[in-house]
Amino acid sequence: MIISVAFDSPTLQIDASNIGDPLSNLPIGAFGMHDKNGIGDRGCCGGIGDGPKGTPGITSGSGHRITAPQLIYKVEPEFSEDARKAKFSGMVILAIEVDAAGHPRAFRVVQSPGLGLEQKAIDAVKQWRFKPGYQDGKPVVTGATVEVNFRLL
Numbered sequence: 001m002i003i004s005v006a007f008d009s010p011t012l013q014i015d016a017s018n019i020g021d022p023l024s025n026l027p028i029g030a031f032g033m034h035d036k037n038g039i040g041d042r043g044c045c046g047g048i049g050d051g052p053k054g055t056p057g058i059t060s061g062s063g064h065r066i067t068a069p070q071l072i073y074k075v076e077p078e079f080s081e082d083a084r085k086a087k088f089s090g091m092v093i094l095a096i097e098v099d100a101a102g103h104p105r106a107f108r109v110v111q112s113p114g115l116g117l118e119q120k121a122i123d124a125v126k127q128w129r130f131k132p133g134y135q136d137g138k139p140v141v142t143g144a145t146v147e148v149n150f151r152l153l
Contacts, residue, residue, distance in 0.1 A: 080116030
């Protein structure tokens with residue numbers, strides 16, 4: 001049995017030039033400095049900007065800079081059988097966390113050509129080591145984006 005439900009929705013008029021504009025004055029949906037998810041000078045509560053607070057927003061309210069993790073050891077990835085048979089080359093982009101000891105964790109595939117290369121990329125990056133990010137002289141968990149290239153010789 002399939003049930004369908006239809007709703008009448010109000011028509012919204014939004015000036016497209018304000019969407020994504022950090023200087024937008026729209027209070028909702030523009031991601032401007034007045035939006036709770038804003039990317040402007042007052043981003044807060046999930047936004048990005050020079051806000052006084054916000055989780056998971058990136059703010060400078062505390063004044064404590066976090067340095068990015070640095071790759072210090074890298075293992076090249078293996079090709080999947082499907083990619084090898086197709087003679088395919090490409091790139092997988094992963095979002096990861098680097099823990100305070102420099103170990104990668106919390107893998108999320110951002111972009112992949114498929115053919116089983118996602119798992120091969122994760123398997124390789126699990127073996128990578130990083131100098132962790134630092135805040136106030138102490139190692140902290142930080143996020144990073146890594147590119148894993150697959151090239152046939």
